[in-house]
Amino acid sequence: MPLNVQALANRSRFGWPVVVLFAVGCLVSTVTFARPFLTLEQWAHTTFTTKDGAPLGVRAIAQDRDGFLWFGSEEGLTRFDGVRFVRMFADQLPATPITALYAAGDGSLWTGDRYGSVTHIASDGAVTTYAPPTLLRATVMYLSQARDGTLWVITVSGAQSFRDGTWRRYTPEADGTPTEPLFQAYGDRHQRIWLLTEQKAYRHDPGAARFVPETLEAAKDAMLDRPGTSWRPNDLTSDEQVDADGALWIPTFRGLVRLHWPADKPAAGAPVEEWVKREDGLTGQEAENAFADRDGAIWVTTSGGIDRFRVGKLIPLAIVPAPYTPAIFADSSGGLWIDSLSNVPVVRYTDGAVRHPELGSRVERLAVAPDAAVWALGPEGLVRLDNGVTTPVPLPPDFALLKAMRVGSNTMAVTASGALWLGHMGTWRFDHGAWLDQRQIPGLPGHEAPPTAMAARGDTVWIGYTSDRLARVDEPDRQVRVLGRPEGLAVGNVLSLHPTSTDRVWVGGELGVQRMRDRRFVTLTGVGGERFSNVSGIWERADGELWLNAVRGLYRVPAEDIRAWEAAPTTRVRFELFDEQDGRQGIAKAYSGPSLASTDGHTLFVASARGVSRIDTLHVARNAFPATPVIDAINDMPVSAHDMRLPATTQRVDIDFTAAVLDRPGEARFMLRLLGADSDVWQETSNRRISYANLAPGAYRFEVKATNGDGLWSTSVASTGFSIAPAFYQTGWFRLLCAAAFAALLWLLYLTRVRSLRILMSARSIERESIARDLHDTLLQNLHALLLRVHLASKAVTDPDAQAKLQKAMEVTRQAVEEGRDKVSQLREERPPVHDFPERVERLAAALGDGQSSRVVLELRGAAQALCAPAEEDIYAIASELLSNAFRHAGAHTVTVTLDFSVRYFELSVRDDGVGMPAGSADLQDPRSGWGLVGMRERAGRLSGELRTSSSPGKGTFVRLRVPAHLAYWKPPGILARLRAWLRR
Known part of the structure; x- marks a missing residue:
């Protein structure tokens, strides 16, 4: 049955987990490597302990499609991105002790535990557990998935498979599996399954119906695809891993041993042993598991933590003892x-x-x-x-x-x-x-x-x-x-x-x-x-590339940037920094002496505090795997396939994201943006959490990109959506209700105003009736009596000239009686609106100007409109006062009266070219300016109008009255008319 070769990397100490052997690690004697063989001292060693969050009791290691390392341990399942160890799915796994792991090519993860359950974790985080029948339950040693989707599950009690929800057990009678307990299980590069007991081995070929017996020597040879097994340590605790040099990394009870053969000797000969023990810096006395990641780094777990061995960009020279501050x-x-x-x-x-x-x-x-x-x-x-x-x-x-x-x-x-x-x-x-x-x-x-x-x-x-x-x-x-x-x-x-x-x-x-x-x-x-x-x-290379060794690290400045700087010295050059993450051995002390040298024009030797390293400046090792960004949580809640809905009144949104950057995690960079916010531009950061405060209710989408340690950007963008529910006071219906309440308040204020106006109008009506009675009972009666006396006097006088004067007096008195009756009638009842105010002003000007030398000019602007009766009377009184003053005091040649019927206001202005007014007498706020001006000011104030005057000796006088349209007109202009007038301004 064909197997996915990635499964061969998923091992467990409990079941002597499987070794992954690809062609790159086989037949050292016939493979030529691009770089010279590196001894163990030339590998950079990094340790992770519980202080760094590393789990203890690791039983299995796997690396998923996105580059994350997964550790199955007594504590559960832990993910590592190069910076943080994070416990994952703690409440969703059926059992805590994880004994087997398998990372599938689709990004999902399979786990096996001590009690025989198998759990599938999909790439979107969905967790599904498949518990086998009771008879098949045993500690899971090994997991692998074939190309047809069949999952191989090897336990201490035997082999079984799982497909389409159905479990199958392989028995000695029907399938040729061993009857004794299994000692080890693995898959080789030919996609064959091997089962090992203490004395025998069994092989299952792809597509075969049964397992066939084999010798232990054949099984061990197949494990490494290499003849000869005498060199294997007897106290190994887990299976070997093969590095790019063809050397074997083997965990043992005494520590970690690396085995390799001299180039001129066969692989079956005695190997060269290189040991890393507790006294050499290994985190524990016993090496428990080994794993080779896709970048070629070797990960080793112990009882005290996790050790990583990797080849950096700077490769130390093998000099014993290492020179100090060279x-x-x-x-x-x-x-x-x-x-x-x-x-x-x-x-x-x-x-x-x-x-x-x-x-x-x-x-x-x-x-x-x-x-x-x-x-x-x-x-x-x-x-x-x-x-x-x-x-x-x-x-x-x-x-x-x-x-x-x-x-x-x-x-x-x-x-x-x-x-x-x-x-x-x-x-x-x-x-x-x-x-x-x-x-x-x-x-x-x-x-x-x-x-x-x-x-x-x-x-x-x-x-x-x-x-x-x-x-x-x-x-x-x-x-x-x-x-x-x-x-x-x-x-x-x-x-x-x-x-x-x-x-x-x-x-x-x-x-x-x-x-x-x-x-x-x-x-x-x-x-x-x-x-x-x-x-x-x-050191400057022949093509102009510049290298600088400083306390902070080794700088590389591209040649094209140096040329740009030479052309414009203010140009800031780009640079790449290599430090301890890249294999540099401590800082470069500035006083020690020359710390850069090249023997061939491209290989650069770098001196630092703990030794000398080399780097090929023409072929700097680069990580070819782009980083894959992952969004973990929003407000500490795991992200799912569906958009998350946050509760109302959410004041702060914290988003956790990361990317697996195992080689140079400190150099990882992220580009992120929040669509739906005020600014959705990309912003760069090295942090793995972003916080947004005071987001308005609505839908948002968060997107993030990432780089690996060498600045290679991800080919995909991770995104997730979330929405913030509005509080009741942020909903549309609440705003509509507030608008309605505001409108109701305005209507209430309007009704209150109307009521107060009605009361005021009622009081004015009563006052007008009182004035009408007083006029009728006193002034009109006296005028009638006067008219009668003048009539009697005219009968008694025989002089024609005296009679003519008395007749004239009688006519004026009669007109006064008629006007008084009209006034009484107007006070008693409202006059219907008429558009005769310009004619009234014209008659007023003619009457007052009779016998005067001044010429009166009446100008009309806009269409004449009916004025409301109270306003018309006050305006008419002000016009009368202004014209009277102009005729009596100005000595003007021309008096111009302008009536402006605007949609926003009504304006009356009187201008003369007379002698003007003395300084200070034009102040309408000063009672000393005369009772006539005081009365005009009071009438204008009653109309909420504006009365302004300007005058100077010898330059005439100008007085303007402006009354708001809604108070001046019988029917004020509508909103559209006002809007058109405002737009024409």
Whole structure:
């Protein structure tokens, strides 16, 4: 029956879990690997304990399609993304002790437990448990799924399968399975199932009907696809894992052993053993399980935690003992010279490490000449090694030997002509057997400025000092030029130098990195303001790519960015940072000496506190697996396939997300956005939780992308939807109810206003009736009496001229009686609306202007409308007062009366070109301006109108009355008319 080969990786210590063996791990003697064989010391070792959240009692390990590691243990099921160990499905699994795991190709996960149950966890998080019949229940040792969907379930009591909800048990009689208890089970790369007991083995071929007996030797050979089994330890606790070098990683009771064979010996011979035990840093005394992930890392579980072994981008050199705080130099024949603070001789490294005790038992200064000669200075003196011949070099009498603590190996350099420059309590030069000190080299900084770094290019020597000072010395005549802050040097204390030509040099210091260009120093700045501070090593590849070794890590700056920076020095360059996650062995101490060197132009050697590593700059190892983002929870509730509905009044939404980045988890980046919010743009973060506050009720969709440790973005976007239910006060019906209540309040206010107006109108009506009675009973009666007396007088007078005057008086009195009756009639009952206000004003102007020299002009704006009776009377009274004043006091030639019937207001204005009013008399708020003006102000206030006047002596007078339309007109304009008028403004 065909099997998915990924199942071979799912192992359990309880049942001696299965080993995954692919072709890459087989036949070491016939496979050629791209990189040299790496010893165990060259693998980076990382530990995870309970302090990091690692589970204990791990029985099975698997890696799913998205790259997450799953650990089945006594505590249950734990997922690891490279940063966090998270307990998963704690309340949904039937039993806590997980003894077998299988990650299917569709992203789902199968688990087996100690009590024989099998659980399927779908990629969307749905959990389904399948409990076998009672007779088949036993601890699950091994799980695998065939291509046809059949699930193989191997337990301590035998083999069984599960498909379409049906369990099948394989029996010795019908299927040829063993009768004795199983010792081990696994599947090989030919997709055959092997069952092992203490004495025998049984094989099931794909498509076969029965298991067939085999020898244990054949089973073990098939497990590794390699003949010979004598090399297997007898105390192994779990099955082996194969790495990319073909070496076997085997958990044992004594620790972890790595077995491999010399290239010139057959695999069946005695292997080379490399052990990692508790005293070597293993988290426990006993190694329990081993697992190889898809990136080639080996994971080992112990009783004390989890150990990971992986090959980083920086591969340590196999030097025993490892040099402490080394300084490195490359010679012209492809060798790397390594000097360190360790009390061991200098090492030259090519294919291996060769020590050179002839240079001294302890070397404090080292330099490699262009002709490959090596100069070494130590407590024993100065020696020169050339073609295997060591020659002592006498020191000047006043030269003090070095003390026990070295102050810097980067203060010695050799020019192309063979001159040796040395920094020690000043500057020294040695050539043709003669020594010169800095007092004999004019132009060098004084004795108080000891060198901090030296480098030579051709016959030019560069010497760095403290406080932004640098000296350039050109051989053979030793011309000295001192450079510093006037030339733009701003690195603080000079720590490293890398000349690229006779007139160009990279300078690294405490404050950053600069390069001299056109006799000026230009600062290199990285994206985000990176300063590249405390650089101890600088190396520029032939194509312009720049590498910097600093305390923070190893920087790589692309050549195209360097070219862009050269064209525009304000450009911020991109960079890639390699640190302990990539295999760097501790920090690079800035004072130790040159920490970067290359022997072939592309392989870069990197010195750091605990040793020397190498990296191929042309073929930097990259993770080809893109990260797959996963959204875990919203407000600590697991995300399901359906959109989540959050309760009303939710003030904060916390979303947890992650991605499996096992190689360089600290470099993982995420891009996320929330659709439905005010801003749905992508934002970048390194956190794995985002919080949103004060989200309005509604539907939202959260999306996230991720990078792996090498910046490769995911090809898919993880998304989930959620909605926030509105509170009752956020619903539409509540808003509608509030609007209705507000409208009802406005209506109530309107009714209250109408009622108050009715009361006011009733009071005015009563007042008008009282005035009407008073007018009728007093003024009209007196006028009648006066009219009668004048009539009698006219009868008694015989003078025609007197009679004519009395007749005129009688006519005026009669008109006054008639007007009084009209007033009484108007006070008694409302007059129907008429549009005759302009005519009334015109008659008023004619009557008042009779016998006057002033000319009256009436202007009409807009269509005349009927005014409401109370407003009309007040406006008419104000017009009468204004016209009367104009005729009596202005002495004007022309009096212009303007009536403006606007939809927003009614306006009456009177303008004359007369003598004007004295200063201060036009103030309508001042009672001293006259009772007529006071009365007009009171009438305007009663109409909620605006009465303004402007006048100055000799320039006439202008008075304007403006009354709101809804108070002035009998029928105020509608809303549409007002809107049109507002739009025309």
